[in-house]
Each structure stands twice: as structure tokens, then as C-alpha cells.
Amino acid sequence: MTLPRSEISAGDAVVFDAVSKRFPASGGNTAFTALDNVSLAVARGSITGIIGRSGAGKSTLIRLVNGLEKPSSGKVFVDGVDVGALDEAGLRDLRRSVGMIFQHFNLLSSRTVFGNVALPLEIAGMDRRAIEQRVRPLLELVGLADKHGRYPAELSGGQKQRIGIARALATEPKLLLSDEATSALDPETTQSILELLRRINAELGLTVLLITHEMEVVKAVTSDVAVIDKGEIVERGHTFDVFTHSRHETTRALLSGLAGSKLPEAVARGLKPAAASGDRVVVRLTFFGAAAERPLISQLIESVGAEVNIIAGTIDEIGGKPYGSLVVAYGADAETSGKAERFFTENGLVTEVLGYVA
Numbered sequence: 001m002t003l004p005r006s007e008i009s010a011g012d013a014v015v016f017d018a019v020s021k022r023f024p025a026s027g028g029n030t031a032f033t034a035l036d037n038v039s040l041a042v043a044r045g046s047i048t049g050i051i052g053r054s055g056a057g058k059s060t061l062i063r064l065v066n067g068l069e070k071p072s073s074g075k076v077f078v079d080g081v082d083v084g085a086l087d088e089a090g091l092r093d094l095r096r097s098v099g100m101i102f103q104h105f106n107l108l109s110s111r112t113v114f115g116n117v118a119l120p121l122e123i124a125g126m127d128r129r130a131i132e133q134r135v136r137p138l139l140e141l142v143g144l145a146d147k148h149g150r151y152p153a154e155l156s157g158g159q160k161q162r163i164g165i166a167r168a169l170a171t172e173p174k175l176l177l178s179d180e181a182t183s184a185l186d187p188e189t190t191q192s193i194l195e196l197l198r199r200i201n202a203e204l205g206l207t208v209l210l211i212t213h214e215m216e217v218v219k220a221v222t223s224d225v226a227v228i229d230k231g232e233i234v235e236r237g238h239t240f241d242v243f244t245h246s247r248h249e250t251t252r253a254l255l256s257g258l259a260g261s262k263l264p265e266a267v268a269r270g271l272k273p274a275a276a277s278g279d280r281v282v283v284r285l286t287f288f289g290a291a292a293e294r295p296l297i298s299q300l301i302e303s304v305g306a307e308v309n310i311i312a313g314t315i316d317e318i319g320g321k322p323y324g325s326l327v328v329a330y331g332a333d334a335e336t337s338g339k340a341e342r343f344f345t346e347n348g349l350v351t352e353v354l355g356y357v358a
């Protein structure tokens with residue numbers, strides 16, 4: 001399936017159109033399809049996340065954008081340009097307009113902070129003075145102006161990634177690719193790097209395409225998300241919508257790892273797939289927008305007219321919008337469940353039955 005014309009806009013920074021990538025058999029390994037008919041548009045100015053488990057095809061997808069991999073079939077467009085049709089000179093220009101940051105930073109240990117950020121400009125043949133003028137403000141932007149003469153070994157992981165970001169921005173790209181850029185960092189440093197990406201996106205108008213296996217990263221920083229599973233895009237949309245109305249089992253599995261989404265161990269252990277007489281049903285409610293501000297629980301108890309237990313709950317934000325997730329249990333008998341379901345429908349709540357407990 002190619003991407004329907006209605007889903008491609010002139011404003012798209014990247015378009016994958018029916019892209020497949022097959023690695024041929026080699027050295028005893030059988031042939032492998034890493035990407036299968038992927039169609040996806042990345043809106044200009046967005047921070048788009050591609051999330052999936054290990055081996056899902058994320059790195060392969062991102063490497064197609066700067067021509068490090070070639071599709072076996074289908075096309076990749078960057079700013080409307082067909083990457084597959086570029087000659088060597090065209091590919092060099094493309095790579096200057098697409099910055100990339102990596103999980104392990106890929107810095108040169110023999111070069112100072114300044115020297116690492118200056119490298120792509122030296123390669124491009126820029127003169128010393130112009131390089132100075134370009135690099136200094138970039139070091140300011142990433143908060144490392146006072147470290148310009150230091151070597152990577154003298155810096156923390158977060159500081160190394162800041163150099164990586166400054167280096168990626170040196171050639172003034174329009175698109176920044178991020179390959180698991182925070183996966184090697186602790187949660188606090190991760191948040192500070194994500195905050196920097198958000199600032200760059202807002203202040204420089206840069207489109208960011210990031211791949212990650214961490215839902216926390218997607219939640220914190222992306223406006224749009226695509227979920228990839230075994231080389232196929234299984235779900236995509238605005239991050240808020242995908243998080244609050246996830247349809248695919250892989251998305252749900254990835255979401256279940258988020259802090260606050262987990263069931264207490266004792267409840268999770270006792271969950272059964274079917275109800276016996278006298279059991280209680282365990283339901284996850286997701287509420288957002290106006291619903292997040294109403295006293296839902298007291299209304300639910302009033303409507304159901306029976307005991308409702310709260311098992312777990314979290315209030316959070318996705319892309320600046322509040323949403324809540326609450327796990328409740330109530331009688332699984334037809335009368336109680338029927339009343340509860342009517343209440344959920346009337347109040348526009350998204351519900352998911354997790355199982356039954358005695």
C-alpha cells in the first residue's frame with residue numbers, strides 16, 4: 001500500500017512511501033525482511049517518535065533517511081527530494097541538511113569539545129573564522145560554552161550528548177535524526193536532553209525524528225508517534241491520541257511499562273481471564289480533557305450503587321495535555337457491570353478490562 005495522497009502534504013519533512021527493506025541471505029544467515037511496506041509522513045516542525053521493541057526495524061528506517069541504507073522497494077523523500085535518486089554529490093548535500101545524534105555519542109576522543117563540533121564544518125571547507133562564529137553560539141545553546149577546550153573523556157554522558165547535538169546542528173540542518181540518543185543516560189539527564197531537543201525544535205524550527213524503545217521519551221517530547229512492530233507500522237497518530245486510544249497490542253504492551261501504569265504485584269498475580277461467580281472485574285479507565293476535572297469516582301460509585309475499589313491511579317501529561325489513568329474493581333455480575341458500562345459510555349471514558357479477581 002502506498003501512502004494515500006490525502007496523507008502526504010507539501011509540509012512533510014520526510015515521507016516513506018511503501019518502503020521495504022530486505023537483507024539478503026549471507027554467511028549462513030537466512031534473508032530477512034527488516035521493513036515491510038512502510039508508509040509514513042513526518043510533518044515539518046514536528047517532533048515525531050518511532051517506537052518499537054528491539055529488532056523492530058527502527059534503526060533501519062532512520063538510516064534510510066540519510067541514505068545510509070537503500071530501500072529494496074518504495075521511496076523515501078526528504079523535503080520532497082527522492083533520496084534514492086541522488087548521486088554522490090546530492091547525498092553529501094543531503095547529509096549536511098540532516099543532522100544525526102547517536103546513543104553512544106560517536107565523539108572523537110582526540111578532539112576537544114570545540115574540535116568535535118567544528119569537524120563537520122572543517123570537512124565542508126569552511127574557514128577558521130567562520131567556524132569560530134558558528135561553533136561558539138552552538139556551545140552556548142547546549143550549555144557547554146565553558147567546556148570548549150575539554151576532551152570527551154572529561155565530560156559526563158549528558159554533556160557528551162550535548163556536544164553530539166551541537167555537532168549535529170553545526171551545518172544548520174532542517175532535520176535532526178535521533179537514534180536512541182537518551183538510552184545510555186539516567187532518567188534525570190534524559191529529561192534535560194529532551195528539554196534541549198524541545199527548545200531546538202521550538203526555537204530553530206527544526207523537525208526532529210527520533211527512534212526509541214522508551215515510552216517515557218515519546219511521552220515527554222513527541223507531538224506525533226508511529227509504533228513499529230516486526231518491520232510494520234502498526235499504529236500512528238498524534239501522541240496524545242495514540243496514548244489515550246491505543247488499539248494495537250504492541251502499543252499497549254509498550255505503554256504498560258510507563259510509570260504509574262503498572263498494577264500492584266498482588267493484583268497482577270491474582271488476575272484471571274474469565275469471571276467466576278462472585279468475582280470482581282478489574283478495569284482501566286483513561287480520562288482526559290474535561291473528564292480529568294470531574295469528580296468521576298464519586299459519580300461512578302453513585303451510578304453503580306455498589307462498592308468500587310481503586311487499585312491504581314495516575315495523573316500525567318502528554319504533550320502538555322492532562323490525562324488520567326485509573327484502575328478500578330467492581331462486581332462482575334451483569335447488573336453491576338451493566339450500570340458501570342453505561343456510566344463509562346455517558347462520560348466518554350475509554351475502558352479496558354484487564355481481568356477478574358476473586
Ligand SMILES: Nc1ncnc2c1ncn2[C@@H]1O[C@H](COP(=O)(O)OP(=O)(O)OP(=O)(O)O)[C@@H](O)[C@H]1O
Nearest residue numbers: 023032034052053054055056057058059060061213
Ligand atoms: N545489515 C543487516 N543485515 C542483515 N540483517 C540486518 C541488517 N541490519 C539489520 N538487520 C536486521 O533487521 C532487523 C531490524 O534491525 P534494526 O536495527 O532496524 O532494529 P531496531 O528496531 O533498531 O532494534 P534495536 O532497538 O535493537 O536497535 C533485525 O532483526 C536485524 O537483525
